[in-house]
Amino acid sequence: MTDRFAVTYRILAGTEPEARARAEAIALEQTVEIPRDAVPPGFVEDTILGRVEDVAPEDGAFVARISYSLESCGEELPQLLNVIFGNSSIQKGLKVTALDLGPLARAHPGANFGMEGLRDLTGARGPLIVPVLKPQGSTPERLAGIAELCARGGAHIVKEDHGLTDQPCAPFRDRVRRIADAVARANAARGGRTLYFPNIAGHPEDLEALADFAEDAGVDGFLAMPGLFGFGLVRRLARRKRPLPVMTHPSFLGPYVLSSDTGFSHAMMFGTLQRLAGADISVFPNVGGRFGFSAAECADIALACRAPEGIGRPILPGPGGGMTLDRADEMRAMYGDDAAFLLGGSLLREGDRMGDAIARLRARLEK
Amino acid sequence: MTDRFAVTYRILAGTEPEARARAEAIALEQTVEIPRDAVPPGFVEDTILGRVEDVAPEDGAFVARISYSLESCGEELPQLLNVIFGNSSIQKGLKVTALDLGPLARAHPGANFGMEGLRDLTGARGPLIVPVLKPQGSTPERLAGIAELCARGGAHIVKEDHGLTDQPCAPFRDRVRRIADAVARANAARGGRTLYFPNIAGHPEDLEALADFAEDAGVDGFLAMPGLFGFGLVRRLARRKRPLPVMTHPSFLGPYVLSSDTGFSHAMMFGTLQRLAGADISVFPNVGGRFGFSAAECADIALACRAPEGIGRPILPGPGGGMTLDRADEMRAMYGDDAAFLLGGSLLREGDRMGDAIARLRARLEK
Numbered sequence: 001m002t003d004r005f006a007v008t009y010r011i012l013a014g015t016e017p018e019a020r021a022r023a024e025a026i027a028l029e030q031t032v033e034i035p036r037d038a039v040p041p042g043f044v045e046d047t048i049l050g051r052v053e054d055v056a057p058e059d060g061a062f063v064a065r066i067s068y069s070l071e072s073c074g075e076e077l078p079q080l081l082n083v084i085f086g087n088s089s090i091q092k093g094l095k096v097t098a099l100d101l102g103p104l105a106r107a108h109p110g111a112n113f114g115m116e117g118l119r120d121l122t123g124a125r126g127p128l129i130v131p132v133l134k135p136q137g138s139t140p141e142r143l144a145g146i147a148e149l150c151a152r153g154g155a156h157i158v159k160e161d162h163g164l165t166d167q168p169c170a171p172f173r174d175r176v177r178r179i180a181d182a183v184a185r186a187n188a189a190r191g192g193r194t195l196y197f198p199n200i201a202g203h204p205e206d207l208e209a210l211a212d213f214a215e216d217a218g219v220d221g222f223l224a225m226p227g228l229f230g231f232g233l234v235r236r237l238a239r240r241k242r243p244l245p246v247m248t249h250p251s252f253l254g255p256y257v258l259s260s261d262t263g264f265s266h267a268m269m270f271g272t273l274q275r276l277a278g279a280d281i282s283v284f285p286n287v288g289g290r291f292g293f294s295a296a297e298c299a300d301i302a303l304a305c306r307a308p309e310g311i312g313r314p315i316l317p318g319p320g321g322g323m324t325l326d327r328a329d330e331m332r333a334m335y336g337d338d339a340a341f342l343l344g345g346s347l348l349r350e351g352d353r354m355g356d357a358i359a360r361l362r363a364r365l366e367k
Numbered sequence: 368m369t370d371r372f373a374v375t376y377r378i379l380a381g382t383e384p385e386a387r388a389r390a391e392a393i394a395l396e397q398t399v400e401i402p403r404d405a406v407p408p409g410f411v412e413d414t415i416l417g418r419v420e421d422v423a424p425e426d427g428a429f430v431a432r433i434s435y436s437l438e439s440c441g442e443e444l445p446q447l448l449n450v451i452f453g454n455s456s457i458q459k460g461l462k463v464t465a466l467d468l469g470p471l472a473r474a475h476p477g478a479n480f481g482m483e484g485l486r487d488l489t490g491a492r493g494p495l496i497v498p499v500l501k502p503q504g505s506t507p508e509r510l511a512g513i514a515e516l517c518a519r520g521g522a523h524i525v526k527e528d529h530g531l532t533d534q535p536c537a538p539f540r541d542r543v544r545r546i547a548d549a550v551a552r553a554n555a556a557r558g559g560r561t562l563y564f565p566n567i568a569g570h571p572e573d574l575e576a577l578a579d580f581a582e583d584a585g586v587d588g589f590l591a592m593p594g595l596f597g598f599g600l601v602r603r604l605a606r607r608k609r610p611l612p613v614m615t616h617p618s619f620l621g622p623y624v625l626s627s628d629t630g631f632s633h634a635m636m637f638g639t640l641q642r643l644a645g646a647d648i649s650v651f652p653n654v655g656g657r658f659g660f661s662a663a664e665c666a667d668i669a670l671a672c673r674a675p676e677g678i679g680r681p682i683l684p685g686p687g688g689g690m691t692l693d694r695a696d697e698m699r700a701m702y703g704d705d706a707a708f709l710l711g712g713s714l715l716r717e718g719d720r721m722g723d724a725i726a727r728l729r730a731r732l733e734k
Contacts, residue, residue, distance in 0.1 A: 029657070032502035033528060034712030039502065048504030048536065072503060074534035076570055078595040082530065082618055086595070089621030090658050090688075135399035135406065136439060137415030161400060163449065167441035169415065203443055204599030208572075228445040228453070230597045232571030251449055254457030259626035290396065291457050321457075345401030 008098035019062035110312015134161035151186030153358030166202030195220035221245035227252030238278025271304020286319035375465035386429035477679015501528035518553030520725030533569030562587035588612035594619030605645025638671020653686035
């Protein structure tokens with residue numbers, strides 16, 4: 001096992017022999033993808049072929065631990081995901097619930113900043129307050145104005161809405177330059193250190209240039225959507241020459257967690273995989289907003305983001321999605337201080353008083 | 368509507384007013400992502416905000432057609448997917464079933480070759496026979512040997528297994544050069560024109576260079592995995608200076624179709640979205656193999672791949688996944704001649720007689 005990594009699957013099966021047969025089928029599917037009797041002896045059979053390490057009943061289903069060779073993926077992140085769940089994602093009755101990187105941990109060091117790094121950068125004493133710049137269709141001037149109000153109010157991070165990319169109504173370069181300048185102005189005026197994270201999105205072939213431009217413009221971190229661009233984008237951003245913090249957004253990832261019959265556990269998708277890719281903050285929809293995650297699922301995500309034994313540094317869970325200012329105390333009770341609270345549409349209702357609203361919120365959360 | 372594109376959603380709701388309210392919520396969620404009363408008047412409200420065009424009952428659920436502005440995504444493919452289903456992917460009771468590009472069709476011309484182009488390139492008279500080079504862990508020499516046998520037997524395309532990337536046990540450059548040479552040798556010996564499609568996968572930042580290398584080595588097309596690298600990779604490959612045919616593989620895409628409660632219809636995911644991105648062949652798991660797609664779902668996919676009124680050129684459906692040589696007649700009866708039949712593990716059982724098996728299959732399918 002020392003040169004292998006291991007994946008835990010929750011298998012829906014009637015009996016233990018059925019679950020074991022299913023596990024053996026997964027071990028084939030995720031590696032050689034040929035019938036067992038056609039597997040060539042030697043390296044392919046002894047090393048490449050997935051190995052069922054353990055099958056045990058749990059909560060009306062079965063849990064199987066299957067190990068794979070480092071040779072199957074090398075240091076490639078997309079190929080690691082391919083081995084974990086590529087073809088098996090198309091079979092029902094199967095969910096990925098845990099990943100033990102083993103010696104592969106060297107290739108996937110995780111977040112550059114994480115929970116502690118972001119607290120150092122922002123100086124936050126309580127949870128991080130993260131207003132979202134929106135809506136799509138606003139002019140760069142308008143978005144910069146919102147950013148400035150939020151920074152003056154003492155927001156820890158202003159992040160862009162995931163719907164702002166490089167489209168005609170929000171050209172990346174003009175927008176990012178104006179917002180970065182506005183946040184810098186506010187920071188200078190207040191002696192603050194609000195960070196600004198633009199959304200790195202557009203034509204995939206342009207993303208590297210967009211990130212370069214943003215860095216030159218003075219941004220403090222990046223937002224990325226692994227569901228639309230692959231987890232490789234998160235890794236690329238985390239591995240830049242001078243890394244900045246990376247926040248991930250759940251857009252297009254819903255189907256991986258919404259079915260009990262396929263996909264990943266909530267903790268695995270919005271905790272483990274984000275840490276694996278190098279995210280510092282993982283955004284997910286909080287319980288009670290417009291999305292249907294339960295309190296238990298959200299707690300599992302927060303735990304997976306912050307567990308010391310997870311991949312690399314502990315990272316910040318970023319609950320959002322329909323949050324309002326008056327839910328802040330409730331959220332703090334649920335998540336504690338090591339979290340980033342996203343504030344979206346409800347903040348816009350405050351209009352020119354957005355900054356005051358954030359200042360009040362911050363005062364309350366720093367108590 | 369002339370400057371807008373439209374998306375059709377299947378909504379699970381009890382009553383028509385509920386379905387209509389849900390549709391209005393989707394129109395907000397997918398664009399401005401703020402409460403309705405906070406939407407600024409003018410451009411944002413009049414143009415950016417999604418518009419519910421129609422809601423109607425259908426088969427125990429409701430079908431809603433929502434239009435969006437071209438301004439929301441410009442010509443970006445990932446952002447188009449973001450508008451279609453980004454955040455709504457995280458809400459239950461909702462499936463995307465159709466896309467009407469409208470004027471956006473100019474930005475998404477679809478496949479460069481498609482069904483007819485591939486028939487011209489291969490000279491195939493019946494369905495295309497597409498053996499898969501595997502298993503992972505095989506040496507480049509061994510894979511080249513399999514490719515040569517298949518090409519000598521008259522395979523139309525030899526494609527690499529999606530588990531061959533750029534990992535240590537199958538370094539891309541060595542493997543691709545050897546296989547391209549082997550296929551060229553076989554073609555020269557037989558006067559054939561078997562095409563070779565390597566899998567473009569590895570570290571995301573290397574993919575462009577891998578495709579360049581492959582083109583120089585003389586490959587005839589590319590395999591791509593949009594589930595792991597994003598649909599943007601398919602588009603990038605389809606938009607190269609000298610485009611080669613692109614075949615897409617369903618790895619990691621399962622959760623988007625396996626639940627009735629979220630995701631895309633089978634036809635949308637393995638037909639429409641593949642055509643949108645520029646694929647020429649869309650691989651999906653055939654009914655009766657190791658995966659659970661029904662005959663009706665497979666027929667829907669084939670229809671969506673080949674429908675003349677779809678995006679760009681009609682493309683080839685590529686049923687695979689546990690296919691055996693003796694199922695070829697049944698598959699032909701189901702899919703007709705405009706399809707690419709993948710042959711995987713069962714072919715390997717033939718050992719050195721793989722070429723003969725393919726020649727027999729080809730003779731049978733050309734009758």
